Amino acid sequence: MSDDWTATRPEGSWASSAARRRNMQAIRSRDTKPERLIRQLVHANGLRYRVATRPLPDLRRTADLVFRPAKVAVFIDGCYWHGCPEHYVSPRTNPGYWSDKVARNMARDRDTDKHLQEAGWLVMRFWEHQDSDTCALTIVNTVRDRRRALSG
Template sequence: MTSEWQPPTGSWASSAANRRNMQAIRSRDTKPEQLVRRLVHAQGLRYRVCAKPLPNLRRTADMVFRPAKVAVFIDGCYWHGCPEHYVSPKTNLGYWSDKVARNIARDRDTDERLTEAGWTVLRFWEHESPDACALKITATVSKLRPKRS
């Protein structure tokens, strides 16, 4: 038996440290999401977190406002290919570049499906100002929320 680290069969990790690092990355409740949620909540709006806007769509939005039909996504610069901040990886370039390209394609498909179903999709990059994001979300939801009689 060799003492050198071997990735599990089919693993994307190029080293044990890389694997640990990638496994620690959160898919929900990231700092940018939490900041925006806190600001929106302070404005009196209530929402679902990490919820499916459509029951038959196997994708979740970071914030879902069901009555107003607004789905909010706060995309990570690396994982969603931010035109300003995305940097190609130095190792396993083919795998990661393909993964980000698939993520981008899935994002566009999600936007299209939600729009066809009558939803408003708001997408923000993680580097955008939480205050500006919260203002846009609040204004959009307030405009689209059904009026109470």
């Protein structure tokens, strides 16, 4: 490593440069454009939900939309961070770190699904590139079906 690189790296940071660190910090973990659009469409169809909350209080993971009475947890996964089979491309900078990070995210997603399913929840996952109208309609129909099944 050159001295120039270490001089630009923020103290105690994994980021390769101050600019990279700023870029990574600007990436939203909630309220992304696909999430907001799907929420708007679901809301317009008359459904109410919790946003970015834990479906299970003891599980330190949040779902993007939570329908508690119907026990439906919805996740809108980013293609890069969750390893979309269609769109994930390993980065050129520090590929070992980032590929491992994405692999850990994917393993955590599967673990989250398992815990929620064991507790009687239905887990719905969508990719950020999927059509928002289709995702919203799927969510609306599924939640309504679950509500009818649980009440009757």
